[in-house]
Amino acid sequence: MIVATKEINQNKARFDIRLSKEQKAFFERAARVGGYRSLTDFIVLTVQEKAKEIISEKEQLIASQRDNEIFFDAITNSPKANKNLINATNEYKALLS
16 A cells, blocks of 8 residues: 655745735736736735835834934044044144144
């Protein structure tokens, strides 16, 4: 007796969604017009692109906010000028006058 076994891919997950008939027809049309192999490919690839865009924008915003905090902290809490900086400033002023 031969028994067929079905291998389950551990790297895959299922995602179910309910759509109206109109939405499904609209998405199927977009998939066909866009040259996608299937509705699933269209949805997965489109959502993946949008997710990357959203994450990238959010990460840039977070980095920008962190950079602003560092910059303004450096301006408002700058250390006092040391001897070398004072000497350099005096030499520069002497050159200008």
